[in-house]
Amino acid sequence: MATLQEVTDRIRTAVGADSGLGKTLKFNLKGDGFIFIDGGTVSNEDKPADLTMTISMADLEAMGAGKLDAMTAVMTGKLQLSDMGLAMSLQSKMQALFAKMA
Numbered sequence: 001m002a003t004l005q006e007v008t009d010r011i012r013t014a015v016g017a018d019s020g021l022g023k024t025l026k027f028n029l030k031g032d033g034f035i036f037i038d039g040g041t042v043s044n045e046d047k048p049a050d051l052t053m054t055i056s057m058a059d060l061e062a063m064g065a066g067k068l069d070a071m072t073a074v075m076t077g078k079l080q081l082s083d084m085g086l087a088m089s090l091q092s093k094m095q096a097l098f099a100k101m102a
Contacts, residue, residue: 001058004033004044010064011035012042014100021093023050023086032057051090052082064101070094 002010017040019025026049027035034046055063059078062068070091073079081087087094 002061004029004035004057007057007060007064008035008042008044010101011037011097014097015040015042019093019097021090021097023090025049025090025094026052027060028052028054029057029060030054050083051086053087054080054082064098066098070098 015037019037019039021037024047025037026047028046029035033044036043036045036047036049038049055073055078059068059073063070063073063079068078070079074081
């Protein structure tokens with residue numbers, strides 16, 4: 001399993017100059033830390049975000065590699081969302097971001 005820094009760096013590369021999300025996004029990695037995305041800024045800060053996705057590091061890596069579908073992760077409890085409506089509206093943009101991580 002990758003370290004928090006390695007995953008953060010992969011996300012930072014995928015985000016580039018701008019995530020394209022138009023909202024702030026935080027991954028709560030269940031005790032392994034946080035990854036916060038705001039436009040083109042990616043950090044490990046635990047700041048309030050428009051959407052918080054709570055997921056294990058292993059499951060986040062599986063999603064990034066295309067081995068775990070986000071909807072399946074939600075339905076099986078591997079992924080919790082702070083705002084399902086916002087997550088649905090950002091789905092295509094987040095899929096594009098995850099595709100860049102693979």
